[in-house]
Amino acid sequence: MPAYKHPRPAVTADVAIFTMHADDLAVLLIRRGEEPFKGAWALPGGHVEPGEPLERAAHRELEEETGVTGLRLEQLGAYGDPGRDPRGHYVSVVYYTFVVAEGLRPRAGDDAVEVAWHPLRTLPFGGGADGRPTPARASKRPRPPGVEIAFDHLQLIERALFRLRERMDDPLRASHFNVVPRTFTLAELQRVYEVLHNRTFDKRNFRARLLARNLIEPLSDVKTGRHRPARLYRWRAFEPTGD
Numbered sequence: 001m002p003a004y005k006h007p008r009p010a011v012t013a014d015v016a017i018f019t020m021h022a023d024d025l026a027v028l029l030i031r032r033g034e035e036p037f038k039g040a041w042a043l044p045g046g047h048v049e050p051g052e053p054l055e056r057a058a059h060r061e062l063e064e065e066t067g068v069t070g071l072r073l074e075q076l077g078a079y080g081d082p083g084r085d086p087r088g089h090y091v092s093v094v095y096y097t098f099v100v101a102e103g104l105r106p107r108a109g110d111d112a113v114e115v116a117w118h119p120l121r122t123l124p125f126g127g128g129a130d131g132r133p134t135p136a137r138a139s140k141r142p143r144p145p146g147v148e149i150a151f152d153h154l155q156l157i158e159r160a161l162f163r164l165r166e167r168m169d170d171p172l173r174a175s176h177f178n179v180v181p182r183t184f185t186l187a188e189l190q191r192v193y194e195v196l197h198n199r200t201f202d203k204r205n206f207r208a209r210l211l212a213r214n215l216i217e218p219l220s221d222v223k224t225g226r227h228r229p230a231r232l233y234r235w236r237a238f239e240p241t242g243d
Contacts, residue, residue, distance in 0.1 A: 007089075009080060009090060010047065010088065010089070010091070011048045011054075011092075011093065012047055012048060012092045013046070013061055013095065014042075014043040014061075014092050014156065015043060015058050015061070015073065016043055016094065016156065017062075017097055017099060018096070019101040020101070020192055021117045023191075024120065025119070025120045026101075026117040026118055026119045027118055027120060028044065028068075028115065028118075029042060029115070029116060030043075030044050030065050030108065030112035030114065031108075031114035031115070032112065033112060034111045036151075037148070037150035037151065039148070040148040040149060041118065041147070041148065042150035042153050043094075043153045043156060043157070044066050044068075044112070045062075045092070045094075046111075048093075054075075055075070055095065059071075059073070065109055065111070066106045066107065066109070066112070067109060072097055073095040074096060074097065074167070075093065076159060077094060077159070079091070079156065080092070092151075092156070096163065098164060098168070098179055100178050100179070100181050101117065125154070164177075164196070165196060168196060169197075179193075183219060183232045184232065185231065186210070189210075190207070193206075216234065216236065217233065217234060218233050219232045219233065
């Protein structure tokens with residue numbers, strides 16, 4: 001490799017994974033086992049190796065730190081403000097996704113001593129009038145006891161959430177992400193969008209327009225409900241597809 005006369009920042013790839021967890025949105029975080037920020041929570045990620053494609057580095061680091069593989073990732077952006085990392089000038093290329101947590105078995109590895117889903121309501125975001133995370137910079141108010149977020153990862157989570165909401169703004173469009181299991185009820189699908197956007201959709205309009213768009217198809221099976229059976233559906237072609 002030819003010599004490069006100008007100093008270069010280090011590059012990392014980090015991943016924000018969102019899911020529905022106990023009827024709330026949650027993000028997957030790892031507890032760091034090394035300095036800086038030893039013991040604090042952070043997004044899974046790490047250094048990009050020489051000659052390694054960025055997305056491949058994101059998948060590799062995700063597997064090494066959490067054991068999670070095979071996810072669809074979208075690139076959020078690159079973040080490299082000086083001072084964001086006490087080790088020096090670091091540029092982080094961030095990826096994000098939304099998954100169904102059922103079937104995932106995250107396990108701590110590499111320099112992570114713990115991995116866990118964190119409900120967004122437990123993180124110290126700066127909130128708007130509704131108390132939900134906003135796409136602005138994080139609040140400077142005291143963090144909840146026991147919650148410490150490493151580096152600028154709180155802001156990165158907030159930005160990823162805002163992008164996710166934009167990406168899934170239209171509940172009547174097939175999603176790139178796996179927002180529900182392969183078979184689901186319309187109530188389950190509607191609940192995901194309501195929690196994600198923190199607002200209520202009209203039940204009748206949501207379902208009628210979704211069916212009219214021919215994005216989903218009913219199954220002959222039913223899911224037993226509390227009062228009456230609820231019909232199961234699936235995305236056409238079995239799972240969500242991109243635009």
